[in-house]
Amino acid sequence: MGGAHGHSLHFHGHSVVHRLPAHLKLVALVVYVIAVVATPAGQWWAFGLHAVVLVGVMAATRIPAGYIGRRMLIEVPFVVFALIMPFVAQGPRVQVGPFSLSEAGLLAAATLLLKGTLGVGASVVFAATTEAADIVTGLRRVGLPRQLVEIIAFMVRYLDVVTGQLIRMKVARASRGFSARSVRQWPVLGSTAGALFIRSYERGERVHLAMLSRGYSGAMPDLAPVSTSTGPWVAALVAPAVSVVIAVTALVLR
Amino acid sequence: MTPVLELKGVAHAYPDGHQALFGVDLHVHRGERVALLGPNGAGKTTLVLHLNGILTAGAGTVTVSGLPVAPENLLEIRRRVGIVFQDPDDQLFMPTVRQDVAFGPANMGVRGAELDAVVDSALARVGMSAFADRPPHHLSFGQKRRVAVATVLAMEPEILVLDEPSSNLDPASRRELADILRSLDVTLLMVTHDLPYALELCERSVLLSDGVVVGDGPTVSILGDDDLMRAHRLELPAGFDPHRV
Structure with missing residues (x-):
């Protein structure tokens, strides 16, 4: 759980990046990631420039580098995968110290690491500067189907409620001397999951009753404020536009 | 004068055959604050769900300010x-x-500046204006309950129905909620087994037991009627004397 503001990834602040509307940041994130992914392997200078763009945006958020660094640990499994690639890939090999490594594997690993790190970094910046409620609104604004947005909104709202319920059930179980040490205890875990499902299902019914009681008739009203000025669009798209230019140049020079 | 709420012979059986209400008659007039008391399983919640048409009566009628609870009136009834x-x-x-407080009025078609005004006023009435942009799961339980009251006030209802308003509240939150409820100029029906709370807030009480109304009168005389209370599994806290409050 995070503090009083937003979800656990969110870092409270008032920078220009924090203030941008969520749907613009979402568009900017997607454009930036596409530009990075479209940049051809081997054009190291282009990846360097993409990184400069990202670091520039990170600096503008005024979020401490250590915070962003810790959040980027989610990338570790991909890093492990990238490190394995030079050993297992086919093709011509080069000798690096005691290891014989695949040239193609090295290139692929380096590209994967670069693209992955840039993508994760941009996503962490987005998550750290956008409240959960605004992300949901942003998804609605960029035209994600209504039903999907509503499912995500309810998930965001009830994640903590259901997690709280699960924790209370675990405490109650442990208080009666239960600990899951062997396969023989699996049925107990199964019935916990079943009970949690039933409870959540019943809560869903009660929430639906509460919605009906306030006049719900099948469509959620769109209640978030809308900004119509073009200023935020320009601010949000500066960074991804630079990256698109970098990617296009890299493609032409290839 | 047309009562705000009028129930005539309301009976209800659930699809599994369990009958929860056996002909309930009840009138609530404008400006009244009424407590609906009864032991667990008396049919209180079932009765509440009839008031806005979530459940429909197998027999009998429910009318809200003269408008019958029927499928064609549901939106207006729920307002x-x-x-x-x-x-x-x-x-x-x-x-x-x-957004939560705005949900009800928005379903009624209110939009823009008018919607903002309705939301701000509802939050101000429960003293939660400072929390407007917080996600609900970061509020304390007492704050959540006050916001829940605001979500309903925003629809400018003719009658406010509260299901166990004091449950799970600490004494301070319980008192704060009582102060807020007293300050509202609205007809109130409060379902509870918190008998001192009923006495504090409602001049009149209706006792529901096994799906029928078995008592209706001033709260102090209902709570003071030991035989009636004992017959329907209701007990005052030890040492509590309703005549001395």
Whole structure:
């Protein structure tokens, strides 16, 4: 759980990046990631420039580098995968110290690491500067189907409620001397999951009753404020536009 | 004068055959604050769900300010009857407090500046204006309950129905909620087994037991009638004397 503001990834602040509307940041994130992914392997200078763009945006958020660094640990499994690639890939090999490594594997690993790190970094910046409620609104604004947005909104709202319920059930179980040490205890875990499902299902019914009681008739009203000025669009798209230019140049020079 | 709420011979059986209500008659007039008392399983919640047409009576009628609860009137009925459910986590489902309070009026077609004004006024009436942009799951239980009251007030209901308003509240939150409820200029029906709370807030009580109304009168005389109370599994806290409050 995070503090009083937003979800656990969110870092409270008032920078220009924090203030941008969520749907613009979402568009900017997607454009930036596409530009990075479209940049051809081997054009190291282009990846360097993409990184400069990202670091520039990170600096503008005024979020401490250590915070962003810790959040980027989610990338570790991909890093492990990238490190394995030079050993297992086919093709011509080069000798690096005691290891014989695949040239193609090295290139692929380096590209994967670069693209992955840039993508994760941009996503962490987005998550750290956008409240959960605004992300949901942003998804609605960029035209994600209504039903999907509503499912995500309810998930965001009830994640903590259901997690709280699960924790209370675990405490109650442990208080009666239960600990899951062997396969023989699996049925107990199964019935916990079943009970949690039933409870959540019943809560869903009660929430639906509460919605009906306030006049719900099948469509959620769109209640978030809308900004119509073009200023935020320009601010949000500066960074991804630079990256698109970098990617296009890299493609032409290839 | 047309009563705000009029129930005539309301009976209800659930699809599994269990009958919860056996002909309930009840009138609530404008400006009254009425407590609906009864032991667990008396049919209180079933009765509440009839008031805004979530459940429909197998027999009998429910009328709200002269408008019968029927499928063609449901939207207007749900505006007139505001129900605050027992668990605020069921009631607050939108990403922020402001959006949640706006949900009801928006369903009624209110938009723009008018909607903002309605939301601000509802939050001010429960003293939660400062929390408008917070997500509901970061509020304390007492704050959630107050916001739940605001979500219903925003629909400007003719009668406010509260299901166990004092449950799970600490004494301070319980008193704060009582102060807020007293300050509202609205007809109130409060379902509870918190008898001192009923006495504090409601001049009149209706006792429901086994699906029928078995008592209706001034709260102090209902609570003071030991035989009636004992017959229907209701008990005052030890040492509590309703005549000395």
